[in-house]
Each structure stands twice: as C-alpha cells, then as structure tokens.
Amino acid sequence: MENRILRVEKAEWLNDDYFILWIKDEQLAATTQAGQFYELRKYSSDPHRLRKPISVYNVEKNFIGFFIKKLGRGTTELATMKKGDELDLVGPLGNGFPLVESQKIALVSGGIGYPPLWYLRRKLAGKNDVYWLHGGNSKADVFPCDEIWSMDGSIGNQGYVTQGLETLLKFGGFDLIYACGPEPMLIQVAKVAAEYGVKLYVSMEAYMACGIGVCHGCVVPTGTPEHIVYKTVCKEGAIFDATEICWSAL
Amino acid sequence: MNRLQTSLGTLTMQNPVTVASGTYGAEFGAFYDLNCLGAYVTKTITRYPKQGNPPPRLYETEAGLLNSIGLQNPGLDIFLSNTLPELSAVCSAPIIVSFSGSTIDEFAEMLDIMEQEPRISGYEVNISCPNVEKEGIAFGVDPDTVHSLTSRLAALTSKELIIKLSPNVTDVVSIARAAATGGATSIALINTLLGMAIDWKTGKSRIKRGVSGYSGLAIKPVALAATYKVASALRIPVLAMGGIYDWKDALEFFYAGASAVAIGTANFANPHAVPELIAGLDSYLQERDVSLSDIIGTVQF
Numbered sequence: 378m379e380n381r382i383l384r385v386e387k388a389e390w391l392n393d394d395y396f397i398l399w400i401k402d403e404q405l406a407a408t409t410q411a412g413q414f415y416e417l418r419k420y421s422s423d424p425h426r427l428r429k430p431i432s433v434y435n436v437e438k439n440f441i442g443f444f445i446k447k448l449g450r451g452t453t454e455l456a457t458m459k460k461g462d463e464l465d466l467v468g469p470l471g472n473g474f475p476l477v478e479s480q481k482i483a484l485v486s487g488g489i490g491y492p493p494l495w496y497l498r499r500k501l502a503g504k505n506d507v508y509w510l511h512g513g514n515s516k517a518d519v520f521p522c523d524e525i526w527s528m529d530g531s532i533g534n535q536g537y538v539t540q541g542l543e544t545l546l547k548f549g550g551f552d553l554i555y556a557c558g559p560e561p562m563l564i565q566v567a568k569v570a571a572e573y574g575v576k577l578y579v580s581m582e583a584y585m586a587c588g589i590g591v592c593h594g595c596v597v598p599t600g601t602p603e604h605i606v607y608k609t610v611c612k613e614g615a616i617f618d619a620t621e622i623c624w625s626a627l
Numbered sequence: 628m629n630r631l632q633t634s635l636g637t638l639t640m641q642n643p644v645t646v647a648s649g650t651y652g653a654e655f656g657a658f659y660d661l662n663c664l665g666a667y668v669t670k671t672i673t674r675y676p677k678q679g680n681p682p683p684r685l686y687e688t689e690a691g692l693l694n695s696i697g698l699q700n701p702g703l704d705i706f707l708s709n710t711l712p713e714l715s716a717v718c719s720a721p722i723i724v725s726f727s728g729s730t731i732d733e734f735a736e737m738l739d740i741m742e743q744e745p746r747i748s749g750y751e752v753n754i755s756c757p758n759v760e761k762e763g764i765a766f767g768v769d770p771d772t773v774h775s776l777t778s779r780l781a782a783l784t785s786k787e788l789i790i791k792l793s794p795n796v797t798d799v800v801s802i803a804r805a806a807a808t809g810g811a812t813s814i815a816l817i818n819t820l821l822g823m824a825i826d827w828k829t830g831k832s833r834i835k836r837g838v839s840g841y842s843g844l845a846i847k848p849v850a851l852a853a854t855y856k857v858a859s860a861l862r863i864p865v866l867a868m869g870g871i872y873d874w875k876d877a878l879e880f881f882y883a884g885a886s887a888v889a890i891g892t893a894n895f896a897n898p899h900a901v902p903e904l905i906a907g908l909d910s911y912l913q914e915r916d917v918s919l920s921d922i923i924g925t926v927q928f
Binding site for chain 1 (some may be wrong): 649650651652654655657658670678679681682683684685686687690692694696699843844872892893894895896897898899
C-alpha cells in the first residue's frame with residue numbers, strides 16, 4: 378500500500394448521484410486486485426477529516442477507476458473534483474476476491490455494491506460462466522448487468538435482487554456466488570446460498586478510520602454467536618467467505 | 628546538538644514525538660521508517676484476549692472521532708510471543724507497552740511478567756479507557772486507587788512508568804499528584820473524552836454501545852488545559868496528547884509544559900503525520916535557533 382497524491386485524469390458523471398474518478402499510476406494499477414479498495418480524500422479538503430473507503434471499479438492499462446455515490450460529507454467533497462484536481466489516496470487496501478476458473482458463477486450486487494463486481498467480472502470473464510444480477514431502489518441505481526431488479530419497478534423486475542438469485546439457484550448448476558451490497562441484502566444472499574449449498578464470497582462494508590488494520594474500528598462479527606471474533610474489514614476483509622461471518626450478530 | 632532531544636522521566640528520547648495507544652501499528656512502516664519515532668507506544672494489552680465491543684465502533688462528528696473499540700487485543704501472552712518480536716525487528720525506538728488490568732493484582736502480575744522482557748523500555752498504565760467496564764476508567768477517577776496502584780507498580784520496575792489519565796474527572800491535578808507521589812515517572816494525558824452521537828432521522832445511536840470515547844480536533848483545547856494544569860502544578864514530566872495534527876499544534880503543548888507529545892487520531896487522516904510533525908518542528912527550532920527545552924513550559928500571559 379502507498380500514500381500518493383495523484384491528479385484526476387477524468388471525472389465522469391453517470392447521473393445526479395453517481396460518478397467515476399479516474400487516476401493514472403503504473404505501479405498501483407499493476408498491484409491492484411479486484412475487491413480491493415482505496416481510502417480517498419480531496420487533497421485540498423480539510424486535513425482533519427478521515428478519508429473515505431472507495432472500492433476499485435476498474436483497472437485498465439495504467440488507469441484506476443473509482444465509482445462513487447454522493448452520500449455524506451466525504452463523498453460530496455469527492456464529487457466536486459474535476460480533471461486535474463489532486464486526489465490524496467492510500468491503497469490498495471484489503472484482501473481482494475479469490476479468483477477461480479471453470480466455474481458457473483452468479484454475481485449479486487445492490488446499489489453502490491455494483492462497482493467492485495465490474496472489475497471482478499472482467500477478471501473472471503473468459504475463464505468462467507458468469508451471470509450478474511443487480512438491484513437498486515430505482516433506475517438511477519441500476520447499471521449494465523445480465524438481470525435487473527428495482528424496488529420501485531421503474532426498470533427491470535420489481536422487487537429484491539435476492540428473489541432473482543433464488544429463482545436462479547432453483548434451476549441449479551451454480552458453483553459460486555460473489556456478492557456486494559447493503560447488509561440486509563447480504564444477509565439474504567447468505568441465507569439463500571446456504572439453503573442451496575452454493576459457496577459465497579461477500580464484500581463487507583463498515584465505518585472505517587485507519588484503513589490499514591491498526592485501529593480495529595471497522596470490524597464485523599465472525600465465528601459463532603457463542604464465540605464471536607471481530608475481524609477488521611480493512612485488513613482481514615473486505616472479502617470474506619460467507620460461512621465465516623456470524624450473520625445473526627450483524 | 629540535537630535540538631529535538633527530550634526526556635520523559637527515566638527515558639531519553641531523540642525527539643518528543645510518539646503515538647497515542649490504539650491509533651498505531653507496525654503497518655505504518657509501509658509509509659516511513661518507524662525509527663523516526665521518539666518512542667513507540669503499543670495498543671493497550673490486557674492479561675487475557677479481549678473480544679472488544681460490538682460494531683458500529685466508529686463515527687466521525689463535525690470536529691472529531693467517536694470510538695468504542697473496547698480494548699480488543701490478543702492478550703499479554705500472544706503480545707509477548709508474536710507482536711513484540713515482530714515490532715522490535717522493525718523498530719529500534721524505545722518501545723512503551725500500554726497495558727490495563729481488571730484488578731491491582733492483575734496490573735502487578737502483568738508488569739512482573741513484562742519485566743523479563745529487555746525489549747520493553749517502559750510502560751503506559753491505561754487507567755482511563757472509557758469503553759470497558761472493569762479495566763480502565765474505574766481506576767483512573769479516584770486519587771487513592773491511583774496512588775495504591777502506582778505504588779505497587781513502581782516497586783516492581785525501574786523502567787519508565789507512565790500513568791495515563793482521563794479528562795473525565797473533576798480535578799485532574801489531584802489524580803496526577805496521586806500518581807506522582809505513588810512513584811510514576813511521568814504522566815500521559817489526555818485519554819478520550821466521553822462522547823455520543825445520534826442519527827436525528829432514526830433516533831439511533833451512531834455507536835452500538837452509546838457513550839464512547841471522543842478524540843481529534845475538538846478535544847485539543849481540553850487537552851491543552853489539562854497539560855497546562857498538571858505541568859504547572861507538579862514537577863512530573865507530561866506526555867501530552869489530544870487533537871495534535873501538526874507541528875504547530877505540538878508547539879502549543881510544549882509551551883503549556885509538555886515534555887513530549889503523542890499523535891493519535893491524526894494518524895488516520897494523514898499516514899505521514901508523524902514524520903511531517905518531526906520535520907516541521909525541527910525546521911521551526913532551527914530557524915529560531917532554539918532547543919525544544921527552551922520552549923517547554925514557557926507560555927506567557
């Protein structure tokens with residue numbers, strides 16, 4: 378991991394809420410894996426504020442893309458960035474998704490859980506059979522994939538993306554699921570995956586401070602309800618085998 | 628001549644900059660050489676492994692950070708067998724072990740075990756963590772208890788013995804005095820203030836356990852006042868911390884009487900906070916052609 382100040386090469390707006398910041402760095406691009414993240418801040422912003430953990434959307438040639446949703450104070454600062462502005466980053470952080478070959482795979486994402494699966498799909502493509510389901514509140518939260526779900530029915534199927542997953546698993550034949558999204562979605566994906574006996578990797582999210590494993594702030598419960606072990610999302614995650622997470626303690 | 632040299636009780640430091648317990652780890656070695664530190668203070672260790680508090684454990688407010696980690700740590704045995712050897716392989720700065728116990732006997736037992744370890748240069752006795760029930764703050768609020776604990780520990784070691792105090796008391800000087808007369812060789816202050824945040828939209832506490840520890844920008848004036856009060860009332864050296872982000876913040880604490888300072892929450896905002904503070908302080912002293920010791924405790928009114 379490195380701490381660098383790099384210029385934004387391109388700021389791309391998808392709609393009113395979502396944007397992509399591209400940076401260029403040969404060494405970082407070469408070492409960044411799918412499922413890893415960076416802690417970002419606008420260099421000219423208040424130096425007392427924490428950085429925001431943002432997952433890697435894509436790595437192409439020497440460019441790294443961060444696909445961001447404008448939510449709180451930190452991401453609103455990032456949303457003001459234009460080409461040429463300086464981005465202060467720490468990363469790549471976290472363990473990344475384990476990559477496989479010759480598997481039938483379902484990708485499941487909800488809302489801003491979409492970006493890390495884009496780079497993952499690129500890594501899996503050609504070597505596996507991949508089917509991607511994505512859900513959001515409305516059409517503004519939906520991006521290119523194989524099966525779309527929206528809560529308000531404004532695009533694709535109306536309902537939860539996990540309904541689509543369940544239908545898919547009923548037909549059988551899936552070896553593996555990768556999921557990223559809000560906690561209630563992950564809990565449901567874990568339940569469905571366990572029911573159908575399909576292996577699942579989840580990308581977990583938590584409020585974060587240091588990003589490098591020293592402060593123990595961003596933990597998730599692993600183990601059993603009787604013996605919980607808190608693991609750091611930033612260093613021991615963000616990717617976990619779903620059977621490791623103590624879902625009832627979330 | 629080293630303008631930055633300072634001492635904290637029995638400990639001579641190449642510079643006055645160390646880190647606040649729980650905000651630091653050998654991971655920072657990825658960004659710079661850990662040997663630049665005046666001393667290295669570990670995350671607080673307890674006798675046995677501690678699971679820590681349920682999440683959410685963090686929340687950033689308008690002007691600081693709330694935390695409720697709950698002293699999650701692997702326990703003394705694993706610290707001595709794994710963490711300490713790994714750390715001392717990459718850090719030759721003096722290592723100060725922060726530790727906490729649930730009884731005076733347990734504090735003494737832990738110190739006794741650690742005395743066998745030559746790689747430890749000193750101890751920071753954490754009697755001020757707001758996020759645990761038995762260990763921590765219960766010890767730090769009563770002068771008689773602080774005196775008994777400090778006397779017991781001082782009899783067991785000739786290494787640096789720092790007592791870390793809480794700001795969540797009526798009179799911090801009386802607690803510091805109890806530690807000093809008990810045989811502490813320096814005082815660390817302040818640990819976190821008590822804080823809380825609630826999501827006004829849902830009525831839900833931002834931190835699972837509710838009341839938590841508050842650090843960062845907002846607590847600097849509180850820390851400065853505590854430093855000034857203790858340093859001007861007692862002869863014992865003060866290791867000051869609370870909202871220190873850069874060399875200018877640090878200078879305020881030296882004027883207030885601190886012999887050394889620790890960087891805590893700032894490490895999260897800026898991974899290079901430590902070397903930048905040391906370099907900034909060094910340039911400032913060089914430009915003025917003074918030593919740190921010329922500044923300590925010279926605040927004017």
